[in-house]
Amino acid sequence: MSKPKQVTIVEVAAAAGVSIATVSNVLNRGGIRSSKETIRKVELAAEQLGYRRNTMAAGLSRNKTFEIGLIVPGLTSYYGRLAEHLQIEAHQAGYHLSVFSSGGFDPAIERRNLEVLLQRRVDGLICHGLAMGMESTRAIVNSGTPLVLINGWGWPEDIAVGAVNLGFAEACRQSTKLLADRGCESLVYVGSKHSKVIDEQRRLGFEAGIEQLNRQIPHHIVDMKELDVEAFLQEEIAGQQQRVGIIAFDDHVALKLLSAANKLRIDIPERLQMISINNNYIAMHSYPGISSWDIPYTLQAQMAIHKLLHKFGHSVETGEEREFEVPLTFIERETTQLNDME
Amino acid sequence: MSKPKQVTIVEVAAAAGVSIATVSNVLNRGGIRSSKETIRKVELAAEQLGYRRNTMAAGLSRNKTFEIGLIVPGLTSYYGRLAEHLQIEAHQAGYHLSVFSSGGFDPAIERRNLEVLLQRRVDGLICHGLAMGMESTRAIVNSGTPLVLINGWGWPEDIAVGAVNLGFAEACRQSTKLLADRGCESLVYVGSKHSKVIDEQRRLGFEAGIEQLNRQIPHHIVDMKELDVEAFLQEEIAGQQQRVGIIAFDDHVALKLLSAANKLRIDIPERLQMISINNNYIAMHSYPGISSWDIPYTLQAQMAIHKLLHKFGHSVETGEEREFEVPLTFIERETTQLNDME
DNA sequence: CTGTTAGCGCGTTCAC
DNA sequence: GTGAACGCGCTAACAG
Numbered sequence: 001m002s003k004p005k006q007v008t009i010v011e012v013a014a015a016a017g018v019s020i021a022t023v024s025n026v027l028n029r030g031g032i033r034s035s036k037e038t039i040r041k042v043e044l045a046a047e048q049l050g051y052r053r054n055t056m057a058a059g060l061s062r063n064k065t066f067e068i069g070l071i072v073p074g075l076t077s078y079y080g081r082l083a084e085h086l087q088i089e090a091h092q093a094g095y096h097l098s099v100f101s102s103g104g105f106d107p108a109i110e111r112r113n114l115e116v117l118l119q120r121r122v123d124g125l126i127c128h129g130l131a132m133g134m135e136s137t138r139a140i141v142n143s144g145t146p147l148v149l150i151n152g153w154g155w156p157e158d159i160a161v162g163a164v165n166l167g168f169a170e171a172c173r174q175s176t177k178l179l180a181d182r183g184c185e186s187l188v189y190v191g192s193k194h195s196k197v198i199d200e201q202r203r204l205g206f207e208a209g210i211e212q213l214n215r216q217i218p219h220h221i222v223d224m225k226e227l228d229v230e231a232f233l234q235e236e237i238a239g240q241q242q243r244v245g246i247i248a249f250d251d252h253v254a255l256k257l258l259s260a261a262n263k264l265r266i267d268i269p270e271r272l273q274m275i276s277i278n279n280n281y282i283a284m285h286s287y288p289g290i291s292s293w294d295i296p297y298t299l300q301a302q303m304a305i306h307k308l309l310h311k312f313g314h315s316v317e318t319g320e321e322r323e324f325e326v327p328l329t330f331i332e333r334e335t336t337q338l339n340d341m342e
Numbered sequence: 343m344s345k346p347k348q349v350t351i352v353e354v355a356a357a358a359g360v361s362i363a364t365v366s367n368v369l370n371r372g373g374i375r376s377s378k379e380t381i382r383k384v385e386l387a388a389e390q391l392g393y394r395r396n397t398m399a400a401g402l403s404r405n406k407t408f409e410i411g412l413i414v415p416g417l418t419s420y421y422g423r424l425a426e427h428l429q430i431e432a433h434q435a436g437y438h439l440s441v442f443s444s445g446g447f448d449p450a451i452e453r454r455n456l457e458v459l460l461q462r463r464v465d466g467l468i469c470h471g472l473a474m475g476m477e478s479t480r481a482i483v484n485s486g487t488p489l490v491l492i493n494g495w496g497w498p499e500d501i502a503v504g505a506v507n508l509g510f511a512e513a514c515r516q517s518t519k520l521l522a523d524r525g526c527e528s529l530v531y532v533g534s535k536h537s538k539v540i541d542e543q544r545r546l547g548f549e550a551g552i553e554q555l556n557r558q559i560p561h562h563i564v565d566m567k568e569l570d571v572e573a574f575l576q577e578e579i580a581g582q583q584q585r586v587g588i589i590a591f592d593d594h595v596a597l598k599l600l601s602a603a604n605k606l607r608i609d610i611p612e613r614l615q616m617i618s619i620n621n622n623y624i625a626m627h628s629y630p631g632i633s634s635w636d637i638p639y640t641l642q643a644q645m646a647i648h649k650l651l652h653k654f655g656h657s658v659e660t661g662e663e664r665e666f667e668v669p670l671t672f673i674e675r676e677t678t679q680l681n682d683m684e
Numbered sequence: 685c686t687g688t689t690a691g692c693g694c695g696t697t698c699a700c
Numbered sequence: 701g702t703g704a705a706c707g708c709g710c711t712a713a714c715a716g
Contacts (some may be wrong), residue, residue: 259629287601399709
């Protein structure tokens, strides 16, 4: 069962009593160089017949699709919001964004999605943390399709026209300092190895933060995946008299820690302080509220889209650097606010 | 700056020393009716030249795009996961899914997305809870593109070929009963009017559940949007000696309630019991863990895709009913497990 | 089995 | 200002 035939400009032209070229002119460039009368007739005919322009034919003909492809590891939480904002920015520029999820860093799926997108001849590509490695990426992308990376540090110039990176390292560095200032006598970063590069950035920032402290301070790095949360907290906090500061990979990790702490009746923020990254719904509405680094999605999305538009020849502002760093904003909540500060 | 010219079958044909039709045959139907030798030559040439089939040209030519459009209100949490699963199912059937977010039930954006999708001549459409109303929907969709609704109750046959609906009503009905059985002497449904139809389903289920109880029981319905959570809990629970049962619209709403309850030191589940819908990360990892209704995403996605495939003529199993109801599964956690039951 | 040819729907010259 | 004609890259009949 094939699709019912759709209305084409041929039929509109016939109905309006003009040629197809005229119809194309009117319906395309808003009726430049056409008489008012003609415009009216054409628009009326198009309206009545229910004409809808065929994207494929148009794209084929002018070798431009006005489509941007996005590949993200998933569509939940952070990735989902990013996708939404990118879509908005793309629309605003007259493009539309096709969103593909690579099912959590699966190289095979990622590769297939990339292939699909290139076969559609998208004008540009935005990828979040490529999983498949740059050798094969290069082979695929060398079609001439501009690629912008999000959270891709140190990629060679010949594969990506630019990158928009979140300032995770800096956020973690400052968090370390802040927790130390708040009187934490032991610091730990609870990461998530699964998200390779972005976990690494956080770790680097944490280590840099430790280095910069004026004093020696016990610290270590653990991974949420291989962590018995309650046992960890028991040992880390309940056993000692000091105040411990935790930097959590993101709000999800933070929630787990927080729940365990609540269960163990650990006093927050007296005995345990915590900072997370993402500042999503969880951080805002958990108890106690989690101090967290907010992500400026709009700016991030704008930069990514603008880098592509710039490559397309549109005149838009875009950072000069190939790697643009988007700073996060600290939102303080109860997990770091000492009671006597209220 | 236009795109660099891409390799076409013409060039592959020349390189392989065959005609373009042969190339098309080999590269398309996996080499049916072609000699081994020819296949090898063509594949080699294609490989070396970096040929990549042009989806637009193919689609234009055969009047079929193998593309399915999805419109959801957003891309976070439930919607994001739904999109991911739909994408998987679509891929498995040889289609790909273009995901569009309508920015939280915005009729204008939804309409524009629909328009874009139809201009792309997608083979089918999946929409989650249409916002713009069926009059205008009908006008748009009457292009002959099959439409499957997700969580669309009671839509006329001429606009959608079917619907896949989650059993919210039933879940809420059973929740009501369960809470009553657990000794709750007062019940309240905390909804979210913003999500019209799915809120309504829950409400109906709640009311049905109340009706079916053997005894009279105080109950009412409130909306999270216009709720001072702490004041609400104070009045509802702290002031009385009875045990209160709450059914929350989803895990997000539940988290807010839970946090307030924790803050007020309300004993859960002795004084307050709670059941939510969605069973996402929050329900699983909050403290105490929230009893919640799990959504069978895979089944839901399969049904939706299969309804479309069926319409396309593929022979797949699909429920006979136009509206297929997907049942939720109850996952019990601490918010309803009385201590003496451990 | 392979090649020839006629579209698919639209954008874009050019003449008129 | 308008219309005829060609091309975009590919598929689908047919011929051979």
